[in-house]
Amino acid sequence: MALLRFDWDTLYRELDGCTKCGLCKGRHSIVISDGDPHAEIMFIGEGPGREEDEQGVPFVGAAGRLFNYLLEEAGLTREEIYICNIVKCRPPQNRDPFPEEAEACLPYLRAQIALVRPKVIVCLGRIAARYVYDSEIQISRQRGQVRKKGAFYVIPTYHPAAILRKQELTNDFVWDLNTARRIRDKINNGEEILV
Ligand code: URA
Numbered sequence: 001m002a003l004l005r006f007d008w009d010t011l012y013r014e015l016d017g018c019t020k021c022g023l024c025k026g027r028h029s030i031v032i033s034d035g036d037p038h039a040e041i042m043f044i045g046e047g048p049g050r051e052e053d054e055q056g057v058p059f060v061g062a063a064g065r066l067f068n069y070l071l072e073e074a075g076l077t078r079e080e081i082y083i084c085n086i087v088k089c090r091p092p093q094n095r096d097p098f099p100e101e102a103e104a105c106l107p108y109l110r111a112q113i114a115l116v117r118p119k120v121i122v123c124l125g126r127i128a129a130r131y132v133y134d135s136e137i138q139i140s141r142q143r144g145q146v147r148k149k150g151a152f153y154v155i156p157t158y159h160p161a162a163i164l165r166k167q168e169l170t171n172d173f174v175w176d177l178n179t180a181r182r183i184r185d186k187i188n189n190g191e192e193i194l195v
Protein backbone atom coordinates (compact mmCIF):
# COMPACT_ATOMS: atom_id res chain seq x y z
CA MET A 1 0.00 0.00 0.00
CA ALA A 2 1.63 3.22 -1.13
CA LEU A 3 1.41 5.96 1.47
CA LEU A 4 1.98 8.84 -0.90
CA ARG A 5 -1.16 10.11 -2.58
CA PHE A 6 -3.07 8.19 0.04
CA ASP A 7 -6.42 9.51 1.17
CA TRP A 8 -9.13 8.48 3.62
CA ASP A 9 -11.34 7.00 0.91
CA THR A 10 -8.55 4.74 -0.27
CA LEU A 11 -7.81 3.67 3.29
CA TYR A 12 -11.45 2.83 4.01
CA ARG A 13 -11.75 1.00 0.69
CA GLU A 14 -8.63 -1.07 1.39
CA LEU A 15 -9.84 -1.90 4.88
CA ASP A 16 -13.28 -2.93 3.72
CA GLY A 17 -13.43 -6.72 4.04
CA CYS A 18 -9.67 -6.96 4.68
CA THR A 19 -8.35 -10.53 4.85
CA LYS A 20 -4.64 -9.71 5.14
CA CYS A 21 -4.28 -11.69 8.37
CA GLY A 22 -6.03 -14.49 10.23
CA LEU A 23 -7.82 -12.11 12.60
CA CYS A 24 -10.37 -11.53 9.83
CA LYS A 25 -11.87 -14.94 10.61
CA GLY A 26 -13.27 -14.23 14.07
CA ARG A 27 -14.23 -10.59 13.73
CA HIS A 28 -17.67 -9.05 13.74
CA SER A 29 -16.44 -5.58 12.72
CA ILE A 30 -13.27 -3.93 11.53
CA VAL A 31 -12.58 -1.32 14.21
CA ILE A 32 -10.86 1.59 12.54
CA SER A 33 -10.92 4.68 14.74
CA ASP A 34 -12.84 7.16 16.81
CA GLY A 35 -12.45 10.88 17.30
CA ASP A 36 -11.22 13.78 15.22
CA PRO A 37 -9.37 12.92 11.98
CA HIS A 38 -7.59 16.28 12.32
CA ALA A 39 -6.62 15.71 15.95
CA GLU A 40 -3.35 17.03 17.31
CA ILE A 41 -3.03 14.13 19.71
CA MET A 42 -3.41 10.53 18.55
CA PHE A 43 -3.72 7.51 20.84
CA ILE A 44 -2.83 4.01 19.73
CA GLY A 45 -4.04 0.91 21.57
CA GLU A 46 -3.56 -2.74 20.91
CA GLY A 47 -6.66 -4.21 19.32
CA PRO A 48 -10.41 -4.30 19.73
CA GLY A 49 -11.99 -6.23 22.61
CA ARG A 50 -15.44 -7.78 22.66
CA GLU A 51 -17.47 -4.58 22.96
CA GLU A 52 -15.33 -2.80 20.37
CA ASP A 53 -15.81 -5.72 17.97
CA GLU A 54 -19.58 -5.58 18.54
CA GLN A 55 -19.87 -1.82 18.11
CA GLY A 56 -17.13 -1.19 15.56
CA VAL A 57 -15.65 1.58 17.70
CA PRO A 58 -12.36 1.48 19.65
CA PHE A 59 -12.19 1.91 23.43
CA VAL A 60 -15.89 1.69 24.27
CA GLY A 61 -15.64 -1.10 26.87
CA ALA A 62 -14.57 -0.82 30.51
CA ALA A 63 -11.01 0.24 29.63
CA GLY A 64 -12.41 2.82 27.22
CA ARG A 65 -14.72 4.29 29.82
CA LEU A 66 -11.85 4.64 32.28
CA PHE A 67 -9.75 6.14 29.49
CA ASN A 68 -12.42 8.79 28.77
CA TYR A 69 -12.58 9.71 32.44
CA LEU A 70 -8.81 10.01 32.82
CA LEU A 71 -8.53 11.99 29.58
CA GLU A 72 -10.75 14.62 31.16
CA GLU A 73 -8.62 14.55 34.31
CA ALA A 74 -5.74 15.55 32.04
CA GLY A 75 -7.70 18.38 30.43
CA LEU A 76 -8.50 16.55 27.19
CA THR A 77 -11.73 15.31 25.65
CA ARG A 78 -12.51 12.26 23.59
CA GLU A 79 -13.87 14.51 20.80
CA GLU A 80 -10.59 16.35 20.29
CA ILE A 81 -8.37 13.28 20.04
CA TYR A 82 -8.03 10.51 17.47
CA ILE A 83 -7.84 6.94 18.72
CA CYS A 84 -7.14 3.66 16.96
CA ASN A 85 -5.33 0.36 17.44
CA ILE A 86 -2.38 -1.64 16.12
CA VAL A 87 -4.73 -4.34 14.79
CA LYS A 88 -8.19 -3.48 13.53
CA CYS A 89 -9.77 -6.91 14.17
CA ARG A 90 -10.29 -8.52 17.57
CA PRO A 91 -7.76 -11.17 18.59
CA PRO A 92 -9.54 -14.26 20.00
CA GLN A 93 -9.87 -14.17 23.81
CA ASN A 94 -8.17 -10.74 23.68
CA ARG A 95 -4.74 -12.33 23.32
CA ASP A 96 -1.84 -10.17 22.18
CA PRO A 97 -1.75 -9.87 18.40
CA PHE A 98 0.92 -12.09 16.85
CA PRO A 99 3.79 -10.22 15.16
CA GLU A 100 2.61 -11.34 11.73
CA GLU A 101 -0.87 -9.98 12.45
CA ALA A 102 0.51 -6.66 13.63
CA GLU A 103 2.84 -6.44 10.62
CA ALA A 104 -0.05 -7.19 8.25
CA CYS A 105 -2.13 -4.42 9.80
CA LEU A 106 0.57 -1.78 10.32
CA PRO A 107 0.28 -0.22 6.84
CA TYR A 108 -3.21 0.92 7.83
CA LEU A 109 -1.88 2.52 10.99
CA ARG A 110 0.91 4.22 9.06
CA ALA A 111 -1.67 5.60 6.66
CA GLN A 112 -3.79 6.83 9.59
CA ILE A 113 -0.77 8.60 11.09
CA ALA A 114 0.11 10.12 7.71
CA LEU A 115 -3.46 11.36 7.19
CA VAL A 116 -4.14 12.67 10.70
CA ARG A 117 -0.64 14.16 11.03
CA PRO A 118 -0.88 14.48 14.81
CA LYS A 119 1.65 16.48 16.76
CA VAL A 120 1.82 13.97 19.58
CA ILE A 121 1.27 10.20 19.58
CA VAL A 122 0.52 8.38 22.83
CA CYS A 123 1.11 4.62 22.82
CA LEU A 124 -1.31 2.87 25.17
CA GLY A 125 0.55 -0.15 26.48
CA ARG A 126 3.44 -2.35 25.49
CA ILE A 127 2.10 -3.65 22.18
CA ALA A 128 1.48 -0.21 20.70
CA ALA A 129 4.77 1.09 22.11
CA ARG A 130 6.69 -1.84 20.68
CA TYR A 131 5.60 -1.05 17.12
CA VAL A 132 5.58 2.74 17.30
CA TYR A 133 8.19 3.74 19.92
CA ASP A 134 10.81 1.08 20.67
CA SER A 135 10.69 -2.62 19.82
CA GLU A 136 12.41 -3.47 23.11
CA ILE A 137 10.31 -1.25 25.36
CA GLN A 138 9.79 -1.96 29.04
CA ILE A 139 6.76 0.12 29.85
CA SER A 140 7.33 0.26 33.61
CA ARG A 141 10.79 1.77 33.06
CA GLN A 142 10.21 3.90 29.98
CA ARG A 143 6.68 5.21 30.27
CA GLY A 144 6.45 8.94 30.03
CA GLN A 145 9.80 9.32 28.25
CA VAL A 146 9.10 11.49 25.24
CA ARG A 147 10.94 10.78 21.99
CA LYS A 148 10.92 12.74 18.77
CA LYS A 149 10.25 10.36 15.89
CA GLY A 150 10.26 12.11 12.55
CA ALA A 151 7.55 14.73 12.65
CA PHE A 152 5.97 13.44 15.87
CA TYR A 153 6.57 13.39 19.57
CA VAL A 154 5.81 9.91 20.89
CA ILE A 155 5.01 9.06 24.51
CA PRO A 156 4.54 5.50 25.78
CA THR A 157 2.26 4.91 28.74
CA TYR A 158 0.24 2.16 30.36
CA HIS A 159 -2.75 0.55 28.73
CA PRO A 160 -5.98 1.67 30.44
CA ALA A 161 -6.83 -2.02 31.01
CA ALA A 162 -3.69 -2.22 33.19
CA ILE A 163 -5.06 0.63 35.29
CA LEU A 164 -8.32 -1.24 35.78
CA ARG A 165 -6.24 -4.04 37.33
CA LYS A 166 -3.77 -1.82 39.19
CA GLN A 167 -5.19 1.46 40.34
CA GLU A 168 -1.86 2.72 41.64
CA LEU A 169 -0.81 3.31 38.00
CA THR A 170 -3.46 6.00 37.62
CA ASN A 171 -1.31 8.98 38.59
CA ASP A 172 1.48 8.08 36.18
CA PHE A 173 -1.03 7.57 33.41
CA VAL A 174 -2.67 10.97 33.96
CA TRP A 175 0.80 12.51 34.20
CA ASP A 176 1.67 11.09 30.77
CA LEU A 177 -1.57 12.38 29.27
CA ASN A 178 -0.79 15.77 30.76
CA THR A 179 2.65 15.58 29.15
CA ALA A 180 1.01 14.95 25.77
CA ARG A 181 -1.29 17.94 26.25
CA ARG A 182 1.56 20.20 27.38
CA ILE A 183 3.71 19.27 24.38
CA ARG A 184 0.82 20.03 22.06
CA ASP A 185 0.28 23.38 23.74
CA LYS A 186 3.98 24.23 23.53
CA ILE A 187 4.10 23.38 19.83
CA ASN A 188 1.05 25.56 19.26
CA ASN A 189 2.68 28.42 21.20
CA GLY A 190 5.92 28.08 19.26
CA GLU A 191 7.84 27.13 22.40
CA GLU A 192 10.91 24.93 22.40
CA ILE A 193 10.47 21.31 23.44
CA LEU A 194 13.39 19.59 25.13
CA VAL A 195 13.35 15.78 25.00
N1 URA B 1 -8.12 -2.21 24.22
C1 URA B 1 -7.45 -1.79 23.13
O1 URA B 1 -6.24 -1.87 23.05
N2 URA B 1 -8.16 -1.26 22.15
C2 URA B 1 -9.48 -1.11 22.18
O2 URA B 1 -10.03 -0.60 21.23
C3 URA B 1 -10.15 -1.56 23.34
C4 URA B 1 -9.45 -2.11 24.34
Ligand code: SF4
Nearest residue numbers: 018020021024089105
Ligand atom coordinates in the same frame (compact mmCIF):
# COMPACT_ATOMS: atom_id res chain seq x y z
FE1 SF4 C 1 -6.79 -6.87 7.92
FE2 SF4 C 1 -5.77 -5.73 10.10
FE3 SF4 C 1 -8.03 -7.13 10.27
FE4 SF4 C 1 -5.72 -8.39 9.86
S1 SF4 C 1 -6.28 -7.21 11.69
S2 SF4 C 1 -7.63 -8.76 8.77
S3 SF4 C 1 -4.64 -6.91 8.55
S4 SF4 C 1 -7.72 -5.22 9.14
